[in-house]
Amino acid sequence: VxxxxxxxxxxxxxxxxxxxxxxxxxxxxxxxxxxxxxxxPRDLPIPGRELEGVHYAMEFLPLQNKRVAGDAGVRELTAAGKHVVVIGGGDTGSDCIGTSNRQQAKSVTNFELFPMPPDVERNPVWPYWPTRLRTSSSHEEGVSRDWSVATKALVGEGGKVKALKAVRLAWKDGKSSEVPGSEFDMPADLVLLAMGFVxxxxxxxxxxxxxxxxxxxxxxxxxxxxxxxxxxxxxxxxxxxxxxxxxxxxxxxxxxxxxxxxxxxxxxxxxxxx
Structure with missing residues (x-):
């Protein structure tokens, strides 16, 4: 219903x-x-967002579940043979990484806006979730993880995403600023947005x-x-x-x-x- x-x-x-x-x-x-x-889902309103190959995580992940279940007529959206960039470092992003690896992606990169957390949480935070580095089985399957990165634009060719432009961030007192001269490009045939839900x-x-x-x-x-x-x-x-x-x-x-x-x-x- x-x-x-x-x-x-x-x-x-x-x-x-x-x-x-x-x-x-x-x-x-x-x-x-x-x-x-x-x-x-939280969107990424930057130039090139409309390009083919840029998807929310929840557009991508359920399709794999349907394939595994043997459903017919599943949409052809896979990471096979592609340079995949997952934007967002939470559990949903981890699921995107694992699924991309199982689909035989050419490469998988994970961008996180915030700084790399410590291995051990040293502040009393209970009952809240401790801020510490977590490495899931999906990460262990293979991914390049990069922290303090802001994606600035998506670059296309023939209407399809082919790369992204990013910049490194410096964090101080909970606020970020772009690091001068730190801009870089990254090949990307599939960009998955896993930045949470609003x-x-x-x-x-x-x-x-x-x-x-x-x-x-x-x-x-x-x-x-x-x-x-x-x-x-x-x-x-x-x-x-x-x-x-x-x-x-x-x-x-x-x-x-x-x-x-x-x-x-x-x-x-x-x-x-x-």
């Missing part, structure tokens, strides 16, 4: 056989929980009339009498759709807490754990 009136974005396959409008959703259910995650899809939030925060997430508090309740009566929000891109442990926690909040809303009390 596809919820909402908006059509899927170009290039996104949707196999839903039924469509349910937001208005009908509210009319037919006593409570609605929005937990659709943060799906709008917000949930906006169409359903707008159809429901849910108030949003400054980043486009569904606005809802996690404590108090109206925990996880949005600005629209009987509509709740949890996980990345409420807090923005985060870790799965937060999604699990908010899912449990939101379930209790909905139970209290419907029954007047709840015995579910929080």
């Amino acid at each position: 596809c919820i909402g009136d908006a059509k899927p974005s170009p290039g996104i396959a949707n196999d839903a056989s039924q469509r349910l409008s937001a208005r009908k959703l509210l009319a037919e259910f006593d409570a609605v929980v929005l937990a659709g995650g943060s799906e709008v 917000s949930p899809l906006q169409s359903l939030l707008e159809e429901l009339g849910v108030q949003k925060d400054a980043r486009g997430n569904a606005k809802a508090e996690t404590d108090g009498a109206n925990a996880y309740a949005t600005s629209v009566p009987k509509v709740f929000a949890a996980g990345d759709q409420r807090r923005g891109q985060s870790l799965v442990v937060w999604a699990i926690r908010e899912g449990r807490q939101c379930a209790r909040a909905v139970d209290e809303f419907l029954m007047g009390f709840s015995e579910l754990p929080r």
